[in-house]
Amino acid sequence: MTGRLILAGTPIGDVEDASPRLRRLLTEADVIAAEDTRRLHALAGRLELKPGGRVISYHEHNETARADELLDVVAGGGTVLLVTDAGMPSVSDPGYRIVTRAIERGLPVTSAPGPSAVLTALAVSGLPTDRFCFEGFPPRKPGERARAFELLAAERRTMVFFESPHRVDVTLAAMADGFGDDRKAAICRELTKTYEEVIRGGLRELAERAAGEQLRGEISIVVAGAPERESATTAELVAEVLTRADAGERLKEAVAEVAAAAGVPKRDLYAAALAAKPARPAGPKK
Numbered sequence: 297m298t299g300r301l302i303l304a305g306t307p308i309g310d311v312e313d314a315s316p317r318l319r320r321l322l323t324e325a326d327v328i329a330a331e332d333t334r335r336l337h338a339l340a341g342r343l344e345l346k347p348g349g350r351v352i353s354y355h356e357h358n359e360t361a362r363a364d365e366l367l368d369v370v371a372g373g374g375t376v377l378l379v380t381d382a383g384m385p386s387v388s389d390p391g392y393r394i395v396t397r398a399i400e401r402g403l404p405v406t407s408a409p410g411p412s413a414v415l416t417a418l419a420v421s422g423l424p425t426d427r428f429c430f431e432g433f434p435p436r437k438p439g440e441r442a443r444a445f446e447l448l449a450a451e452r453r454t455m456v457f458f459e460s461p462h463r464v465d466v467t468l469a470a471m472a473d474g475f476g477d478d479r480k481a482a483i484c485r486e487l488t489k490t491y492e493e494v495i496r497g498g499l500r501e502l503a504e505r506a507a508g509e510q511l512r513g514e515i516s517i518v519v520a521g522a523p524e525r526e527s528a529t530t531a532e533l534v535a536e537v538l539t540r541a542d543a544g545e546r547l548k549e550a551v552a553e554v555a556a557a558a559g560v561p562k563r564d565l566y567a568a569a570l571a572a573k574p575a576r577p578a579g580p581k582k
Contacts, residue, residue, distance in 0.1 A: 298373065298404060299369065299370035299371060299372060299373045299374045299375060299376070299403070299404070300370060300375055300376075300403075300404040300405070300406055301366070301367065301370050301376050301378065301394065301395070301398050301403065301404065301405045301406070302321060302325070302375065302376070302377050302378065302405075302406055302407065302408055303378050303384065303385040303386060303391055303395070303405070303406075303407045303408070304317075304318050304321055304377055304378065304379050304385070304407070304408040304410060305318070305383060305384045305385075305407075305408065305409055305410020305411050305412065306318065306339060306379050306380065306381070306382055306383065306410060306411070307339070307382065307410070307411055307488070308382040308383050308411045308412070308413050308416065308487055308488055308514070309382075309486065309487055309488030309489035309492070309514075310488040310489065311339070311342045311343065313410070313411045313488060314339075314343055314410070315408065315409075315410055317408045318408055318410060319343055319345060321375075321377050321408055322340060322343070322345060322347055322348070322377065323345055323346070323347065323348040324348055324349075324375065325347075325348065325349045325375045325376065325377035326349045326350070326369060326374035326375050326376065327349050327350050327351075327352060327366065327369050327374065327375075327376045327377070328347050328349055328350070328351045328352070328376075328377045328379065329352055329353075329354035329362075329366055329376060329377070329378045329379070329394075330351060330352070330353060330354060330379050330380075331353075331354065331355050331379070331380040331381045331389060331390055332353070332355070332381050333351050333352070333353050335381050336351060336379060337351070349375075349377075352366075354366070354378065354390055354394075355390055356390055359390045359391075359393050359394060360393050363393055363394040363397045363398075364397065366378075366394060367394070367397060367398055367401055367403055370398065370403045370404070371401070371403060378390075378391055378394065382411070382413070382514075383410075383411055383412050383413050383414075384407075384409070384410060384411075384412050387412060387414060387430070388430075388432050388433070388458055411488070413458070413484075413487055413514065413516050414430050414456050414516070416484070416487045416488065416516075417456055417482070417484035417487060417516035417517075417518050418454065418456055418518055420482075420484060420487075420494050421454075421482035421484065421494070421496070421518035422482060422496055423454045423480060423481075423482060423518055423519075423520050424454050424520065424521070425454065427452070427453040427454065427521075428453050428454040428455070428456060429451065429453045429454075429455055429456070430455075430456045431448070431455050431456065431457050432457065432458055433457070433458050433459060433460075434457055434459065434467055434470075436463070438466075438470070441467065441470050442470055442473065442474060443563075445470055445471055445473070445474030445475060446474050446561050446562050446563060447561065448474070448475075449474055449475055449522065449555060449556060449559055449560065449561060449562065450522050450559035450560055450561070451521055451522055451559075452521040452522050452524070452559075453521045454518060454519070454520055454521050455518070455519045455521065456516060456517070456518050456519075457516065457517045457518075457519070458515070458516055458517075459515050459516075459517055460515070461510075461511050461512050461513060461515055464483065464506050464511055464515055464517070465503060465506035465507040467517070468481075468483075468499055468502050468503035468506050468517070469500075469503040469507075471499045471503070471517075471519060472498075472499035472500040472503050473552060474556065474562070475499060475519065475522075475556055476499070476553070476556030476557060477498055477499060477500035477501075478498040478499070478500070479498065479499045479519060479520055479556070480496070480497075480498065480499075480519075480520040481496070481497070481498070481499050481502055481517060481518060481519040481520065482494055482495065482496045482517070482518045483495040483496075483502055483506065483511065483515060483516075483517055484515070484516040484517070484518060485511055485512075485513050485514070485515050485516075486512075486513040486514060487514070487516070489513070491513065499519070522559030523557075523559070528558055530564075530565070530568055533554055533555075533558055533560065533565055533568075534565070534568050534569050534572045536550075536554050537550045537551050537554050537565065537569045538569060538572065538573060540553075540554070541569075541573075547566075547569060547570075547573075548566065550569075551565050551566045551569055
């Protein structure tokens with residue numbers, strides 16, 4: 297018999313979202329590779345079933361080393377079921393490396409689709425869903441985070457991020473700096489769980505709310521893409537920045553707002569504005 301590797305989606309909150317196929321696979325698979333074996337046994341208990349095969353750990357710290365061990369089972373005709381703590385494997389969770397290794401070895405890979413925090417957050421956000429991208433967890437360091445959002449300022453697709461509840465306020469503030477205060481967004485918290493909450497508004501508004509409240513649980517942030525507008529030339533954008541600076545606005549603040557509105561990298565516009573800014577007249581010689 298031909299073995300196979302199956303990536304299965306598990307509930308992200310409500311246990312009733314477990315599919316009949318997932319229930320069957322948990323009892324039939326020869327090996328269940330779980331991100332956290334304790335959580336897997338807890339899920340099985342809530343589903344009132346007993347895993348039929350051997351349960352082993354498969355997480356970010358051993359996924360490369362253990363991939364061939366699991367794939368040897370597949371090569372021998374067995375079924376390996378890969379599950380993570382919640383949602384679909386490979387989506388910000390272990391799974392990608394074993395899939396690429398299975399492809400290298402010519403072994404079959406399939407999926408038992410299930411819940412996904414990315415798609416669930418996108419669906420309830422109220423933001424456009426026709427084109428979107430998943431950006432995972434933003435960088436933790438402030439400088440790297442600011443640069444990442446600067447590069448995404450012109451992204452036209454709706455963006456989905458994951459974030460820790462301990463950093464959601466500073467991340468939203470950095471998004472407001474990079475994308476603009478009024479860019480529409482949604483904080484999606486504890487999806488499908490008892491205390492599910494979706495908070496919608498502009499980025500600055502959401503950042504201030506997150507700073508004033510202690511948001512807990514699993515959090516996804518959905519951000520609208522850059523607004524469609526007639527493309528302005530760099531010279532036109534620089535002229536707008538310098539006009540605002542001449543009126544008394546700080547150059548960096550003028551650049552940030554104009555860049556966010558135009559959907560262009562802030563760093564490039566700032567450099568162009570500096571180059572175009574008239575030099576200050578030299579003072580009298582002494």
